[in-house]
Every structure is written in C-alpha cells, then in structure tokens.
Amino acid sequence: MAALNLLPLAPDLFLVVALLFTAWRALYTRALFPAVVFFVAFGMLLALAWMRLEAPDVALAETAIGAGLTGALLMAAVARLRGRDEERP
C-alpha cells in the first residue's frame, strides 16, 4: 500500500506540522505573551528537527540560544511592555 511508504516519515510529518502550527500561532496571535510562548515552543521543535537532520551541535545551540536565551529576552521585553500595547495587531 502506498500509505506504508510514508511510515518512516511519520515523526518528520508530525514535526513539520507542529513547526508550521507553532510558527503560525507565534506570528498571528493577538496577545504578545502567548505569541512569545509559541515562539519558544517553535524553537524547541526546531531543535528536534535539527536532531532528525543529524545536526546535534546545531540542536544544542538552538535549544540553549534560540529557544532558551531568545525566550528569556523576549519574556523580559514583554513584561516591560505589559498592558501598554498588547492588543496592537
């Protein structure tokens, strides 16, 4: 059956759909804080993608820097902006 050819790709398909979903929500959520949370989740999923692509060094860097540090920076900024212009598009 043709569908069975897709089976080895199943984790990649899930990861890809999750990547697209978190990126879309991160960019188009109305409120800022959930957007940042989705962005951090996007970073973590991207780290998994790096592992699937056989790039463990990049996965380490992405988790620590891309998701962790960027997440901390963004959350600190959102906390300072809280209540000021959260609902701007």
Place this chain on the structure above:
Amino acid sequence: MKRAGSAVLALVLAGLAALMAWIVTRPVQPGRDVPAHIAGSIGDSGVSHPVTAVLLNFRGYDTLLELVVLLVALAGVRCLAPLPPPRGGAPVGGVLSELASLLLPVLVLVALYLLWAGASRPGGAFQGGALLAAAGILALLAGRDRFLWRFEHRLWPLASLGVGVFLIVAAGTLGGSGVLLGLPPGHAGTLILVIEGFALFSIAVTLVALFLGTGELEDREP
C-alpha cells in the same frame, strides 16, 4: 483595504513558497565533495569532531568575526540611555530558589563539560557559553545577583577576552607561518581548547549583559 492587500500578499507568497520548494528539491551535483575533503583533513586539525574542526580551525576566521559581532551588539545596547528598572514582580518563591540551588552547579559543570567534549563529540564553546549564560540568568531571576558586583566596571575587558585571545593566536600564526589562523597541526588541539575556553567565558558574559540590557549593573532592584 488592508485585509485585501494582506490576502493578495499571502497569495503571492504562497506561489513564491511553491517555487522555492520546487527549486530546493532539485538534485544538485556539488562541485567538490566537501564532507570528504573535511574528513580527509581532520587529522591535522587538532580535534576529532568535524563541526568543531570547521568552526575553530578551517573557518576560524568566521568564528572570530562572530565573536566581534556579539561585542558590537553589546556596544549598541550599552549606548542606549538607561531604561527604568522593571516594576517589581512577585518575590522569589521557594521553588525557584530551590531549583536555582540545584541547577546552578549542574549548569556550570555541564557547560565546562561541553567545552571539553567539543573536541570529540557534539559540544563546543558556543553551546557551553550559552549554558553558562543561562546559569547566570537563572541566578539573576532567583535573586542571587551578588556575583554582578565583580563585573561592575570590568564588563568590557571580560567580554573582550575571547576576541583578544583569538587575535593573539591569529597574530601568532600570521607571524609564525604567514597564514592567518593556519594552526600548526602539532599544537592545534591545545590552541583550540585555549581559544574556546576564553571564548566560552566571554560569550557567557556578553549574553548575560545583553539580557541585563541598559543601565548600570549595580543599579538593579533586588
């Protein structure tokens, strides 16, 4: 009007995405087999992990410039007039405090391990430096910011250490063999470890300073 424009843009970009996807999936014949070339030269590079060899030896110049870019970003941030300190949040809770006590030594240890392991397996200065910076940020979030007084007026010397050591090594190679950053195969391993060690520390200092942002280091609310 804006919604219509946004929809048209979305349509155009969808077409562009399809075109790019088609281009990217075309089979390509590389001009030379780079992974094989790297695997062939790795014996002389001083480390056995190919990514570390590329980062610190074969493309060391790019890494040097990357460290400088970090300093440039720090300079840009420090040039800004101070922001008011953030309005006080909740006091540090027990869980965060306990977690910080447990995690901080582990983070420092793992960061140093990544530095050492980068020679033969995934790791290296950037990953370790990011972890050390995470340890610093965790300490700040848990209210343990007394270590900041050590860095009060020494931010720039400490942050520039990585670039400085790298430049010294570069000058040495230029003077010694005439090839910029051409590490001699005999000492390449040691030189890479030295460069990575100082770079790890400087990266951590720079990233924590970027997180702290503007304002004097000792003016933080406890």
Place this chain on the structure above:
Amino acid sequence: MTGQALYAVVGCALFCLGFHALVVAAHPLRRLLAVNVMGSSVFLVLVAGSAPGDPLPQALVITGIVVAVAATALGLNLLLRLSVPAADGESGGGESGNGRQPS
C-alpha cells in the same frame, strides 16, 4: 520525498510565512519574531539542503544562531527604548526617582 527534502520545503514555507507576518504586523515585537522565524527557516533550508552530517552548513548555522540572538537582543532594547520613557525623563540627567546616577 525524503525526510531532508521535507524539511527544506518546510523551510521555504516558513520563510514566506515570516515575510508575510513581517509586512502585515504593526507591533515591532511581532516583526522581530517574524525576522527570527525567517532566519530559522533559512537555517533549515541550509542544513536540510545538504548532505546528512555535512559539517560545513552546520557550522554556518551555529554562527547564524548566535548572530541572530545578538541582533534580537539589540532590537529588543531599541524597541523598549522607543516605547518606554527614559529613567530620568526626557530632559536627560538631573534628579531621578530611583537614585540612578547619570553615566
């Protein structure tokens, strides 16, 4: 389609998604997020479009990730500077409410 090609295609889709958000968004923080997504998508295409385990694009991407976080930090501080009043008022220098010494 192999796994690698799938990630390369997703990279293209994410790039266009990020670009659309960059153009459409009004808040600067959202634009920063969009630029970061675009950058990550380029890294995806770079690594997924090369041989598995090829160290050269991986090194380039690690460099790119570090540069991206530096740029994001600078961008965030600029954004905060533009939207939050100065610590000691617009006159610059002089008395301030929290004892901060003008540098």
